[in-house]
Each structure stands twice: as structure tokens, then as C-alpha cells.
Amino acid sequence: MNSAVSPALRKHYSRIALACFVFLAAAVAAQYIAAVVLGLLAPELLRRGWFLTALSFVCMYLVGFPLFLLILPKAPVQLPEKAALGGLGELMICLLMCLGILYPCNLLGQGVTQLLGRVLGGTGSNPLEQMLDQLDLWSVALFAVLLAPIMEELIFRKLLLDRMRTIDRPTAVLFSAMAFGLFHGNLSQFFYAFGAGILFGSIYVRTGRLRYTIVLHILVNTIGSLVPMLLMGDGESLSLQELLAEGEEALPAVVENLPSMLGMGLFGMLIFCCTVAGLILLVRRFPRIRARSPEDRLPETWTAFRTVFLTGGFAAFLLASVLQMVLSLLVT
Secondary structure, eight states: OOOOOOOHHHHHHHHHHHHHHHHHHHHHHHHHHHHHHHHOOGGGGGOOOOHHHHHHHHHHIIIHHHHHHHHHHHSSSSOOOOOOOOHHHHHHHHHHHHHHHHHHHHHHHHHHHHHHHHHHTTTOOOHHHHHTTTOOHHHIIIIIIOOOOOOOHIIIIIIHTTOOTTOHHHHHHHHHHHHHHHHHHHHHHHHHHHHHHHHHHHHHHHHEEEHHHHHHHHHHIIIIHHHHHTTTTTTTTHHHHHHHGGGGGGHHHHHHHHHHHHHHHHHHHEEEEEEHHHHHHHHHHHHHHHHOOOOGGSSOOHHHHHHHHSHHHHHHHHHHHHHHHHHHHHHH
């Protein structure tokens, strides 16, 4: 097989990565400008969690997203035929595999974040946890459970992967997952977003149906953010460490918080069992999900990697993303 990199193909993928860079840079710049202006005109709004989250969405999808679409090359006229995933049972298996990816990768992300945070002089805190602590139940349901999964699957699965049909599937899925992870802007979320992106991308290129990954993404965000908030009473319950620290004086609080503590304990046990089951299923089932046909191997693996990742557009996108992650470590 010819291992030469096609200049036209290289330009195509450099432009895709450049569109991601412009999307990220424009959204972040808009957020900083808006924060400065609001800090002068209405600083009280910057102390409201729902407003900051809404502002982030506006900057992302009303400023960055249109520029992303403007630069992104056109998708092929004819896309592959759609295929079924295999029913509700297969969807639940995919959900378990996703949990098998998310929780170990989440622990990895938190560990790396805390380590580098201490080295760089930051706090090493998780920006997602900080954001969720400032939101009420309905804001989490709207932004984290509904809007984010729909928009992220549209961007990182359909819009990106539909434009990567000229490359082999593993390389396309790898780029989509990398972009998905980098867009989260911090190391706490990068690892599990990247892992989930591999699974979501593999499902999308196999089926061609975005609804499967949207449903999975919604379920994952519900389990990770909405369910704990419901069990803990919207974040108003005391933690076990706080109750133990108060000693005998904490008895009324223990009684008051007992249902939520039991609920979180059972939920934690359920998540642990699902994570173990998901890891087992990943070993057994993931090769089937990412299965590809011989015609998908174009061009060969190393040529595909160079064509997609060794471009000016991807270098700019990666540099901007790493800079954002470093700043996140320093300011959070």
C-alpha cells in the first residue's frame, strides 16, 4: 500500500483540526471578555452558578460553534447506510462499558490533577465539581443532562466523524475522542472524556445513528451528576466526615441525614458493581463494537496518523488546549 501522505487529504484534516482550534479559542475569548464586562457592569451575576454556566453555553454555541461550522470542510454527499445497535439490551451493555471506562479514568484524572496542581502551585481541585456545587437541580438537569450531551454528540461524533470517512475508522475515532477530551479544558475530565469518546465514536461509526450516543451520554451524565444530587438533597446534607467530626452532637444530624447516607452508600455499591461488570464487558465486547471492514483501512495506519495528527491545524489545537489545561490547574 502506498504510504505517501496526500497533500489534499492532509489539508482536509488540518482544516478540521483548525476548525476545532477556532471553536475553542473563540469560545474561551468570548467567556473572558464577557466576564470582564460583567465584572464592571453587573458583578453580582458572576456569583450565580446558573448564570456562569449559561454564559459558558452562549459563548460556546453562539460564538464558537458558528465559526467552527464556517471553517469545517463539507461532509461527503453520500454517507454510509445506518445500522441498528442491537436493541435495548445492547444499549445497556454499552452503558455498562461506558461506566467501566468512566470511573477508573475519573480516578486517574483526579490523581494527575492533584499531583500537577501541587507541583504548579494550584489547588488541584476539579472544575466540574466546583461548577456542580454552584448549580441547583434544575440547572444541572438542563445544562449537564440535556443540552451538553446533545450538542457534544452533534459536534464530536456526527460533524467530525462524518468528515473523516476518507481515513481508517480507528484514526477517525481517536481524533474525535481526543478533540472531545481536550475541549473539556482540564485534566480532571480529559481522561474519562477521552475514554468515553472512544466508545461513543466506535458506536457511531458502526451504526451511523447519533441517537444511540446521545442516549448513552444523557444516561452517563444523569448517573454522574443528577442522581447524586437527588440522593444528597441538592447538596444540603452533611458528609460522613463532617458528621463524625462533630461527635455526639451530630446525633440529630445523623438521623436527619441517614436516608441520604444510606442512599449514597447503596448507589456507590451499585456503581462499583457496574464498573467491574463494564470492565469485563469491555474486554469481551469492545472488539466487536469497533469491528471494521477491509475497505475502511485507507490509508494504512501510520500514514493515517500522520495525515490527521501531524498537521499545523492539529498543532494549534493541541497547543491551545494544553495552555487552557495549565491555566485550569493554576486558577482552580
